[in-house]
Amino acid sequence: MSDDSGHEHARVADEAxxxxxxxxxxxxxxxxxxxxxTQTGEMTGEGLRQRGVIYGGLIAIAVVxxxxxxxxxxxxxxxxVSTIAFAVAIPLLAxxxxxxxxxxxxxxxxxxxxxxxxxxxxxxxxFVGIVAGFWDITWxxxxxxxxxxxxxxxxxxxxxxxxxxPRPPATTE
Numbered sequence: 001m002s003d004d005s006g007h008e009h010a011r012v013a014d015e016a017x018x019x020x021x022x023x024x025x026x027x028x029x030x031x032x033x034x035x036x037x038t039q040t041g042e043m044t045g046e047g048l049r050q051r052g053v054i055y056g057g058l059i060a061i062a063v064v065x066x067x068x069x070x071x072x073x074x075x076x077x078x079x080x081v082s083t084i085a086f087a088v089a090i091p092l093l094a095x096x097x098x099x100x101x102x103x104x105x106x107x108x109x110x111x112x113x114x115x116x117x118x119x120x121x122x123x124x125x126x127f128v129g130i131v132a133g134f135w136d137i138t139w140x141x142x143x144x145x146x147x148x149x150x151x152x153x154x155x156x157x158x159x160x161x162x163x164x165x166p167r168p169p170a171t172t173e
Contacts, residue, residue, distance in 0.1 A: 048104045055093045055100065058126040062086040062093075065133040078136040085129030092122035 066086050069079050096119060103109050127149060135142025 045104065048100055052097060052100050052104075055097045055122075058123070059090060059093045059097070062090050062126060062129060065129065068133075076136065078132045078142070082129045082132035082136060085125045085132060089122050089125035089129055092118050093126065096122060 066083060069075060069083050072079065075083065096115070099110060099115055131142050131146050131149070134145045
């Protein structure tokens with residue numbers, strides 16, 4: 001075996017060891033991330049069930065509200081906004097229901113940015129559709145739902161933070 005061939009084999013072996021170390025580091029980081037998600041409750045069945053209820057509930061609301069617009073001869077601006085918003089929300093919410101089922105089956109959340117974006121767009125479109133639908137009935141109902149929705153998000157955020165934030169174990173004395 002020539003000296004050059006020996007150096008080449010050593011170089012290839014070093015590169016392989018380096019790639020193996022990098023893979024190990026990535027695998028450990030992913031394992032730690034998964035363990036952290038499990039500890040914070042993000043991968044628990046409860047989180048998956050909550051998202052499923054949210055998505056399914058928004059689909060049901062959208063279908064019920066759109067039915068009233070289907071029979072109308074012509075739609076005013078608020079009814080058109082509601083219908084278009086629901087046309088965006090319903091397919092995205094249906095896709096999110098399916099992704100949620102896959103996450104439950106696999107026991108892990110997706111890390112896709114497009115799924116996160118779809119969640120935001122679907123929920124915002126559903127909210128706009130509901131507000132515009134109530135607005136079509138009377139503007140007072142639209143404003144009331146808008147304000148109540150914003151307050152509800154704050155209440156949920158505060159409650160979620162209090163329940164899910166890490167706390168020292170309770171002591172019994």
